[in-house]
Amino acid sequence: MLFNSFEFLVFLPVVFGLYWFVAQRHLKAQNLLLLAASYTFYGWWDWRFLGLVVLSTLVDFLIGIQMQRAEDRTRRKRWLWASLAVNLGILGYFKYAGFFVDNWIAAWESVGVTMHATTTNVILPIGISFYTFQTLSYTLDIHRGKIKATRDPVAFAAYVAFFPQLVAGPIERAVTFLPQITSPRTFTLEQGRDGMRLILWGLFKKVVVAGTCAPYVDMCMADPSAASGSTLVLGTFLFYFQMYADFSGYSDIAIGTAKLFGFELMTNFKFPYLTRNFAEFWRSWHVSLNTWIIDYVFMPLVLAWRKAGKWGVLAATVLTFALSGLWHGAHWTFILWGVLNGLLFLPFILKGALRRTDGSVLAQGRWLPAPREALQVATVFTVTALLGVFFRAPDLATAFEYALHIPTQLLNAPTELPGNTAAFLGTLVGMEYVNRENPRRPLHLPWLPIRWAAYMVLAYLIVDRFNAKEAFIYFQF
Amino acid sequence: MKAFALRLLAFCASTLAVIVLAAAFTPPETEAFIFLTRTSKHDTYRRIPEFREWALAGGPELLILGASTGQLGIDPTAFEAYGHSTFNLSSAMQTMEVSEVLLEWSLGLGAKPQAVVLDVYPRVWPQSSSASINDLMVNRPTPLEWPFLKLALRSRNLKTQLNALYFHFRDQLQAPHDWAPQPHGYHRGHTHAEYEVKPVKDFNPKHCEFNDDNLRAFNRLKKQCKRRGIALILSLPPMPCKTEYTKPDAMKGLPWIDGSDWPLERVDTLYYDDHHLRGVGAELYSEWLATQVEYHLADPVLASN
Numbered sequence: 001m002l003f004n005s006f007e008f009l010v011f012l013p014v015v016f017g018l019y020w021f022v023a024q025r026h027l028k029a030q031n032l033l034l035l036a037a038s039y040t041f042y043g044w045w046d047w048r049f050l051g052l053v054v055l056s057t058l059v060d061f062l063i064g065i066q067m068q069r070a071e072d073r074t075r076r077k078r079w080l081w082a083s084l085a086v087n088l089g090i091l092g093y094f095k096y097a098g099f100f101v102d103n104w105i106a107a108w109e110s111v112g113v114t115m116h117a118t119t120t121n122v123i124l125p126i127g128i129s130f131y132t133f134q135t136l137s138y139t140l141d142i143h144r145g146k147i148k149a150t151r152d153p154v155a156f157a158a159y160v161a162f163f164p165q166l167v168a169g170p171i172e173r174a175v176t177f178l179p180q181i182t183s184p185r186t187f188t189l190e191q192g193r194d195g196m197r198l199i200l201w202g203l204f205k206k207v208v209v210a211g212t213c214a215p216y217v218d219m220c221m222a223d224p225s226a227a228s229g230s231t232l233v234l235g236t237f238l239f240y241f242q243m244y245a246d247f248s249g250y251s252d253i254a255i256g257t258a259k260l261f262g263f264e265l266m267t268n269f270k271f272p273y274l275t276r277n278f279a280e281f282w283r284s285w286h287v288s289l290n291t292w293i294i295d296y297v298f299m300p301l302v303l304a305w306r307k308a309g310k311w312g313v314l315a316a317t318v319l320t321f322a323l324s325g326l327w328h329g330a331h332w333t334f335i336l337w338g339v340l341n342g343l344l345f346l347p348f349i350l351k352g353a354l355r356r357t358d359g360s361v362l363a364q365g366r367w368l369p370a371p372r373e374a375l376q377v378a379t380v381f382t383v384t385a386l387l388g389v390f391f392r393a394p395d396l397a398t399a400f401e402y403a404l405h406i407p408t409q410l411l412n413a414p415t416e417l418p419g420n421t422a423a424f425l426g427t428l429v430g431m432e433y434v435n436r437e438n439p440r441r442p443l444h445l446p447w448l449p450i451r452w453a454a455y456m457v458l459a460y461l462i463v464d465r466f467n468a469k470e471a472f473i474y475f476q477f
Numbered sequence: 478m479k480a481f482a483l484r485l486l487a488f489c490a491s492t493l494a495v496i497v498l499a500a501a502f503t504p505p506e507t508e509a510f511i512f513l514t515r516t517s518k519h520d521t522y523r524r525i526p527e528f529r530e531w532a533l534a535g536g537p538e539l540l541i542l543g544a545s546t547g548q549l550g551i552d553p554t555a556f557e558a559y560g561h562s563t564f565n566l567s568s569a570m571q572t573m574e575v576s577e578v579l580l581e582w583s584l585g586l587g588a589k590p591q592a593v594v595l596d597v598y599p600r601v602w603p604q605s606s607s608a609s610i611n612d613l614m615v616n617r618p619t620p621l622e623w624p625f626l627k628l629a630l631r632s633r634n635l636k637t638q639l640n641a642l643y644f645h646f647r648d649q650l651q652a653p654h655d656w657a658p659q660p661h662g663y664h665r666g667h668t669h670a671e672y673e674v675k676p677v678k679d680f681n682p683k684h685c686e687f688n689d690d691n692l693r694a695f696n697r698l699k700k701q702c703k704r705r706g707i708a709l710i711l712s713l714p715p716m717p718c719k720t721e722y723t724k725p726d727a728m729k730g731l732p733w734i735d736g737s738d739w740p741l742e743r744v745d746t747l748y749y750d751d752h753h754l755r756g757v758g759a760e761l762y763s764e765w766l767a768t769q770v771e772y773h774l775a776d777p778v779l780a781s782n
Contacts, residue, residue, distance in 0.1 A: 006633035020478060192481035456492055460511075463635040 001044035003253045004207050004466065011041065016260055020187060027184055031154045034181075034261065038163035042127070049125040052090060057160045059086045060135040064149035064156075067142045076143055083139040091132045094125055099330030127167030129327055133292055135160055138174040140296055147175050155181045164257035168250045170268040170288035177263070185262030194441060198256025201431075201442035204458045205249030207465050209428050212421050213242035219415070221392060224402040229410035232402060234417070239392050240385040241425055244273065247286070252442070270439045271432050272384075274362045276376035278344040281384060293324050314349050318342035328391070333399055337390035344383070361436050424461075496639075500646035505654070512643050513615045517656045519548070519568045521616040528564055529619060532586035539563040539770070540583060542576040543596025546714035550754040551596065555763035559771050567596055568613075572606040573687075573694040575613065575628065580698060582624040584705065592708035594770055595698075598752065599685035599713075599722035606690065607634055614641040618653065621645035685722035695727055710734065710773050715742040715762060716752050732773040739765050 001007050015037045023029035043050050060083055067079045105115045138156075141147045150156050159177050220227050220235030227235070251268035258265045270284040282290055298320040305312030318339055325338020362377060363369040369377065386403075393399035435444055443458075445451045503511065515522075531537055538561045541551050547567030556563035566579050576595060583590070610632050613625055621641055629641040648654075687695065702709040711728055715736030724733075739762055741747060747758030754762055 006635070009635075187478050187481070189480045189484070192478075193484070196485075452488060452491060455488065456495060459492070460639075463639050466635045 001041045003250065003257075004203060007044065011037075012257065012260075019261060027182075028154065030185070031152075031158045031181060034163070035154055035158040035161060038158065038161035038166060041163035042161065042166055045126055046123075049123075052094075052125055052128065053131060053161055053166075054157075056087060056090065056131060056135050057157045059083065060139050060160075061150075061153055061156045063139055064142050065151065067139065068149035080139055080143045083136065087132045087136050091128060094123075094128055096326075096330045130169045130171055131160055131166060133171050133289070134174075137171070137292060137296065141173065141175055147178065150174075150178055150182070152182060162258070162263070164254040164261075164263075165265055168247070168254070169286075170251055170254065170266050171292050172265060172288070173292075176266065180263050187262060191259045191262065195256040195259030197441070197443045198252045198259065200256075200455060200458055200462075202249040202252030202254075202256060203462045205245040205252065205428065207249075208458075208461045209245035209424050210242045210249065211465050212418060212424050213238040213245070215418060216415075216421070217242055217392065221394075221398065221402070224398065224405045227405070228412040228414060229406045229408050230412050230414040232406050233386075233410070234414045236385045236388055237381075238417075238421070239388050240273070240381070241428070243388065243391070244269070245428065255440070267439050271361075271436050273381050273429070274377060274433065274436055275380055276362065276373055277348075278341075278380060278384075279348055281380050282341075289324070289327070293320055293327075297323060310349055310352070314346060317345045317349060332396050333390050333393050336396065336399075337387060340387050340390065341384075364437070496643055497646050497650070500643050501650040503647075508647070512640050513611060515615055515654050515656075516612075517616070519612050519616065521568060521612050522618050522654070522656050524564075524566060525613075525617045525619055528566060528583070529586060531562075531564055532583050532588035535587060535589055537562040537564040537588070538591045539594060540580070540588065540590040540592075541565040541567055541594045541596065542571065542579055543567040543594075543712070544571045544598045544601045545569040546598040546752055546754075547571075547594075547596025547712070549749070550714055550759045550762055551594070551712075551766060552759050552763035555760070555767040556770065558764075559767055561591070568609060570601060570604060570606075570608045570612075572601055572604055572609055573691040573698065574606040574631065575609045577694040577698040577701070578624045578628045580701060582622060584701070585622075585624060590707055592710055592770070592774060593698075593702060594710050594712055594766075597711050597713055597728070599720060600752075602685055602687045602691055602725070604688075604691075607632060607637060610634075610637055611640065615644050617644075618648050620649065685720075687725050687727070692725070692727060695725075699727070699731070708732070708774065710770055712736070712766060712769075714752065715739045715754070717743055717745045717748045718751055720752075732776070734766065734769045734773070736762075741765075 001011060015033070019030055019033055023033045039050055039053075042053060063079050063083045067076050070076045070079060108115050138147075138159075142149050155178065159172070159174060159181055162172070162177070162181075165172060217235055217239045220232055224232060248269035255265045255267070266288050268286060268288050270287065272281050272284040275281040275284050298316055301316035301319060302313055305316055308315070319342075321338040321342030322335050323338070325334040325336070325341075328334045328337075362373060386406075389402050390396075390399045393402060431442065432439075435442055438444070443451065443454060445454055499511070505515075509515075517523075539553075539556050541547055541553065541563065544567060548565065548569060548571075551565055551567065553563035553565050566583075568575075571579075580593060606628075610628055614621075614629060614637060617625065621644075626641065629638045632638070699709060701707075710732045712734045713736045736742060741758075741761055744758075747754055747761065749755050
């Protein structure tokens with residue numbers, strides 16, 4: 001089921017009503033309802049793949065208990081390896097088997113050896129990368145002693161399958177989510193209001209902004225050599241906003257929906273296009289994935305290679321980013337995108353400034369940024385948008401064709417933007433710039449009539465462009 | 478929870494009030510920009526109120542439903558020659574979902590047709606109903622009745638639902654829309670022809686399969702006719718060029734009139750384009766169709782159904 005579908009508009013109030021009015025007195029009943037609702041939500045797409053979610057849940061639930069019981073470290077480690085093998089095995093088969101087999105064959109063919117292999121077209125189950133990482137973090141945290149294994153199978157299954165974030169995150173950690181699901185929830189006006197605002201704002205970003213940017217980006221990508229350099233540059237900027245609006249829109253809806261059920265999910269985006277350096281950018285973009293990768297991939301690699309000094313850190317950074325790219329999809333384009341982003345950290349690592357951050361936001365305490373800050377923001381935005389070509393292109397050849405064609409006719413006027421695109425982008429950036437200090441409270445406008453008028457205009461724009469068939473970009477990951 | 482529910486309710490009420498105010502005061506130019514443009518193209522504005530009067534009086538005996546091939550190609554006067562009062566409610570891109578709801582609406586008004594002649598144009602079977610539903614929501618000058626509202630809800634399209642609500646209030650709060658006069662005959666085909674009838678290129682019979690929504694609607698329509706003792710006659714329109722399709726299983730066993738049996742089917746001067754008849758073609762085809770329908774109506778097996 002998609003958030004931007006008519007089915008969800010019916011599903012959400014029904015589950016909300018049952019949750020707060022029928023099952024509100026019993027925590028177990030609420031959790032059971034959440035689990036049933038989550039499985040329905042997922043099964044709406046293809047009920048056969050529910051088996052994978054259930055398998056992943058069962059395996060990690062049982063392994064968690066065994067790890068907790070294990071008295072010595074070696075045995076705990078064995079259970080951890082079992083969890084890694086099952087989860088990464090499922091992920092590897094469904095997501096990467098075709099990629100590795102194809103590349104293996106291509107590698108041998110490049111040296112003149114013809115190989116015959118039967119490859120099947122494996123369907124990628126929606127959300128597999130998200131819930132696999134979520135369950136993995138559970139066993140990894142038990143192994144590290146950060147949390148204790150839960151013995152409540154319904155609560156654990158509801159954590160893994162929690163429908164607001166099941167298919168595209170944020171990737172929640174058991175350490176923050178399990179305490180919420182095992183204790184009684186209350187509903188407050190603020191929670192409900194903030195939740196509804198986040199849902200409305202998220203739908204605006206997805207349906208209106210991302211939907212408006214998409215045709216221009218598709219046009220640029222369809223035949224890069226036919227477009228002028230200026231059009232291609234504009235195409236990369238629009239793709240940046242399309243992807244941001246699409247994915248952060250999904251996260252907003254997920255966080256808002258979770259609020260309606262009394263849960264707090266982690267913030268996944270902190271206005272990445274308003275950041276002043278690449279380190280700050282990566283702390284603002286897809287935060288739940290990046291913190292996961294830092295905790296479970298980057299830090300162990302840095303520790304393992306600490307003897308190599310700065311070069312060890314650089315290698316760990318590039319490898320982590322390459323793996324992050326691979327997480328997004330089994331294509332060389334994603335891997336290259338990851339590696340290039342990793343290389344952007346070279347100056348920080350050499351200066352030893354990787355962890356240095358003052359935690360401030362752009363133009364803190366002022367209306368407008370200083371000229372130096374504005375220049376930094378423009379640089380980070382332009383570079384990350386240009387690298388987005390590798391993220392969006394269907395293959396490396398198209399990506400390079402696109403990138404190499406940018407310098408031609410760069411000073412020509414670009415192809416005109418579709419009507420209203422600039423107005424919608426202006427609304428997005430303007431509204432988020434005003435609220436830049438608090439990413440969890442969009443549409444925080446003064447005076448009720450203005451606020452309600454804004455809600456109505458946004459709702460109208462969403463209804464006007466509501467296309468139930470458009471999936472979110474991050475579903476494919 | 479109470480405070481949240483009250484606020485939500487207040488917001489919904491305010492939104493409805495804004496829609497009603499918009500319906501009362503929005504000028505036509507702005508209306509077209511925010512909602513949809515009204516059009517007289519499909520005769521809906523004229524045929525819905527007229528049919529309502531017929532239905533309230535218990536008529537007609539024969540009800541014609543289906544897509545534009547039926548709207549432009551079937552002339553009711555040909556059936557009246559056989560003594561059957563006939564009304565053609567076909568419209569452009571009318572899918573099975575829409576035909577089914579129009580039948581339900583007719584029966585709800587009190588119509589007691591002896592038979593429904595359903596024009597089945599294969600290329601409409603896989604289509605979404607949104608264009609036809611929007612036509613009914615926007616160009617229907619009567620208040621929104623339950624079957625139409627159900628159709629809007631079933632469309633799963635929020636914009637269609639908003640339009641349904643807006644135009645419902647608009648016709649009650651503002652002066653009637655100024656409908657443009659019809660450029661062609663009321664129940665006839667186009668009075669002019671394109672210069673050449675273009676053959677259908679790259680035609681894939683797969684494109685002529687029912688989608689799930691239309692298949693379900695067709696089965697409901699079939700059941701409705703059976704329950705009410707209405708003869709359901711399917712009529713495949715004539716086409717000047719070859720059209721491949723596979724007759725859906727759901728249609729098997731029902732009276733079937735094949736337009737390719739019409740002796741004049743391949744006379745391309747009778748057509749406006751590759752599937753619509755001109756006025757003269759509609760007149761000739763309808764005369765032939767009426768004899769076929771008459772033949773089926775005389776069939777005692779069909780009559781006993």
